[in-house]
Amino acid sequence: MTRFTAWRRRSWAGYAVxxxxxxxxxxxxxxxxxxxxRAEADGTQAQAQDLAKGRELYNQNCASCHGLNAEGxxxxxxxxxxxxxxxxxxxxxxxxxxxxxxxAMTYGAQVPRKDVVxxxxxxxxxxxxxAYIQSLGGGPGVPVVPxxxxxxxxxxxxxxNCAQCHNFTGQGGALTGGKYAPNLHDTTPVQIYEAxxxxxxxxxxxxxxxxxxxxxxxxxxxxETVRAEPNxxxxxxxxxxxxxxxxxxxxxxxxxxxxCAMWITxxxxxxxxxx
Amino acid sequence: xxxETNETTGAGPERVIGTPPPVKSGALxxxxxxxxxxxxxxAELDERKAKKDERIVALFFLLxxxxxxxxxxxxxxxxxxxxxxxxxxxxxxxxxxxxGLMALSFLAxxxxxxxxxxxxxxxxxxxxxxxxxxxxxxxxSSLAADIKQGALxxxxxxxxxxxxxxxxxxxxxxxxxxxxxxxxxxxPEKRLRHTYWxxxxxxxxxxxxxxxxxIVDSGPEASAPxxxxxxxxxxxxxxxxPEGIYDLGHDALTQIAKASTILINIEPDKxxxxxxxxxxxxxGIIAYSKICxxxxxxxxxxxxxxxxxxxxxxxxxxxxxxxxxxxxxPAARPLPQLPLAVDEEGYLIATGDFPExxxxxxxxxx
Numbered sequence: 001m002t003r004f005t006a007w008r009r010r011s012w013a014g015y016a017v018x019x020x021x022x023x024x025x026x027x028x029x030x031x032x033x034x035x036x037x038r039a040e041a042d043g044t045q046a047q048a049q050d051l052a053k054g055r056e057l058y059n060q061n062c063a064s065c066h067g068l069n070a071e072g073x074x075x076x077x078x079x080x081x082x083x084x085x086x087x088x089x090x091x092x093x094x095x096x097x098x099x100x101x102x103x104a105m106t107y108g109a110q111v112p113r114k115d116v117v118x119x120x121x122x123x124x125x126x127x128x129x130x131a132y133i134q135s136l137g138g139g140p141g142v143p144v145v146p147x148x149x150x151x152x153x154x155x156x157x158x159x160x161n162c163a164q165c166h167n168f169t170g171q172g173g174a175l176t177g178g179k180y181a182p183n184l185h186d187t188t189p190v191q192i193y194e195a196x197x198x199x200x201x202x203x204x205x206x207x208x209x210x211x212x213x214x215x216x217x218x219x220x221x222x223x224e225t226v227r228a229e230p231n232x233x234x235x236x237x238x239x240x241x242x243x244x245x246x247x248x249x250x251x252x253x254x255x256x257x258x259x260c261a262m263w264i265t266x267x268x269x270x271x272x273x274x275x
Numbered sequence: 276x277x278x279e280t281n282e283t284t285g286a287g288p289e290r291v292i293g294t295p296p297p298v299k300s301g302a303l304x305x306x307x308x309x310x311x312x313x314x315x316x317x318a319e320l321d322e323r324k325a326k327k328d329e330r331i332v333a334l335f336f337l338l339x340x341x342x343x344x345x346x347x348x349x350x351x352x353x354x355x356x357x358x359x360x361x362x363x364x365x366x367x368x369x370x371x372x373x374x375g376l377m378a379l380s381f382l383a384x385x386x387x388x389x390x391x392x393x394x395x396x397x398x399x400x401x402x403x404x405x406x407x408x409x410x411x412x413x414x415x416s417s418l419a420a421d422i423k424q425g426a427l428x429x430x431x432x433x434x435x436x437x438x439x440x441x442x443x444x445x446x447x448x449x450x451x452x453x454x455x456x457x458x459x460x461x462x463p464e465k466r467l468r469h470t471y472w473x474x475x476x477x478x479x480x481x482x483x484x485x486x487x488x489x490i491v492d493s494g495p496e497a498s499a500p501x502x503x504x505x506x507x508x509x510x511x512x513x514x515x516x517p518e519g520i521y522d523l524g525h526d527a528l529t530q531i532a533k534a535s536t537i538l539i540n541i542e543p544d545k546x547x548x549x550x551x552x553x554x555x556x557x558x559g560i561i562a563y564s565k566i567c568x569x570x571x572x573x574x575x576x577x578x579x580x581x582x583x584x585x586x587x588x589x590x591x592x593x594x595x596x597x598x599x600x601x602x603x604x605p606a607a608r609p610l611p612q613l614p615l616a617v618d619e620e621g622y623l624i625a626t627g628d629f630p631e632x633x634x635x636x637x638x639x640x641x
Contacts, residue, residue: 156494160514160535164575164587175578176585176592176603202578204512204539209505210491211513232366264389 014262022255029248054132057125061103070136081107088198089139090130095194097126099187109178110201113186140197145189146213149221157215158222161206169226169239175202185227189220320395328394335387342380346373467637470564471530472613473628475517486616486624488518489538489562492531495521501538502621503557510579511540514565517625533633535565536613537575538623539595541582549598552630555614557623562613563599566634567591569606584610607636 072084170184199205591604
């Protein structure tokens with residue numbers, strides 16, 4: 001009898017294997033569940049700043065990819081590496097920098113949200129670059145979110161135009177070719193407004209004449225309301241609905257039931273000693 | 276076992292077909308090895324240890340009792356106050372206490388019973404007598420003889436008139452389920468072939484207008500028609516409906532489920548027009564049915580960088596620049612395109628219904 005077989009015959013080995021399996025499931029689940037990456041951003045209205053300072057910051061932090069004249073760069077094969085920034089507007093710059101997406105670390109299917117890095121942890125520097133880009137070709141400025149959003153209207157608009165990608169409670173979801181719609185856990189109202197206005201990365205544009213500022217404020221109010229809601233079960237399980245809830249209920253619930261069944265039907269210790 | 280069976284059928288009381296033969300000894304439990312030593316429950320237990328185990332089991336039962344009482348007290352005293360549940364915050368609290376106490380009650384009872392079984396009941400192997408499943412030859416042949424005699428007696432073979440009229444009497448009962456199927460409801464007929472866009476366009480043309488306006492779907496009150504000049508940003512996308520669809524009242528939701536359309540703004544030079552549908556776009560504004568042609572999910576995950584429309588259910592991918600041609604996934608047909616134009620006031624209008632039925636295939640579509 002090998003040592004492993006001997007170990008397996010111990011009375012508690014079955015429980016140990018079961019527990020290990022349950023823990024493995026837990027670890028795997030934790031690996032797949034969306035991690036929250038925190039980033040604080042301060043949405044402030046772009047003002048006409050010292051353009052020279054903005055240009056300097058641009059040349060130091062952005063020009064290596066977007067080009068010295070913000071014209072964008074292409075690879076040798078003609079594929080776009082970084083888009084032109086002429087005409088994207090201050091709203092786009094503010095969104096990309098305050099969510100930490102820019103300056104990007106690398107090219108890829110999608111630039112992820114991350115903590116804001118220096119020098120853009122200072123909102124004045126963000127405003128300066130935004131004003132510089134705005135001066136190159138106009139485009140939407142940093143918006144002010146109007147008061148008085150209607151949560152019910154926002155929910156309706158969210159479900160018809162946003163939920164397909166970002167999930168009905170803003171948890172995000174997968175797209176094609178490695179792209180994804182990010183979650184809205186930490187996105188500020190101004191950032192949500194800017195995203196709708198400028199359509200960052202693969203996201204479509206919802207301009208102010210299609211979805212009015214009141215519509216946008218309503219969508220933002222809906223997201224803030226949903227985000228503030230408690231999870232009745234204690235844990236939201238990613239808030240993606242019955243799939244994850246069912247998975248946990250089946251795996252953990254059935255695991256516990258199996259443990260109980262093993263205990264109920266296990267041979268009694270007394271008899272083990274005799275044999 | 277069979278010898279025992281034979282013995283009992285020979286000497287025992289008269290048996291009913293299908294019941295097991297009576298057992299000789301009258302006891303269900305036989306102690307191991309088949310000897311006739313009398314079984315004494317709990318003989319192998321150490322009485323002092325058994326007393327302790329007894330108290331442990333009783334403790335679990337008391338815990339179960341306390342949890343059940345706690346459940347009732349919480350339900351009446353706290354959860355029921357102010358007439359019931361109030362808000363998600365309260366749901367969380369009542370879920371915790373009601374669910375937790377009930378789980379504790381059942382769990383403690385189960386643990387108690389299991390401990391009782393494991394610690395206080397016998398661990399002597401029990402042999403339970405089982406018998407052959409098949410009845411013995413004698414019973415079977417007697418049954419066969421009975422059936423044969425009955426058939427002969429009824430004269431089924433001798434009196435064909437009776438046999439045939441009986442079959443005739445039973446035949447309509449066999450056909451009855453067909454009538455039940457028919458009563459499940461009328462066939463969908465042509466209702467799947469057209470959406471509300473057809474009716475709305477027809478109504479508008481009756482009123483002398485070139486087509487029906489597109490409204491941004493914001494519910495019955497806030498939905499407003501959309502101007503081409505307002506939907507002017509390339510990369511834009513919005514869900515639209517035919518104007519007037521919310522006036523349908525009760526039927527509105529059913530019609531919206533079929534008439535939902537996504538409006539996309541693509542740079543005009545990127546669009547490859549479909550033959551015969553060249554003038555269906557307005558300055559790069561193009562409209563497709565939102566209902567996936569695979570199984571009818573809302574396909575509206577639009578990527579403005581690749582111009583792909585993606586269905587979230589099974590990843591069918593459509594190319595918005597190429598007549599919503601399927602480029603990936605299980606969908607068999609492109610998303611139907613809606614013919615667009617602009618009226619004299621600059622509003623976007625639809626000049627007709629989708630050229631083919633929207634959504635998944637169905638029986639009559641072929």
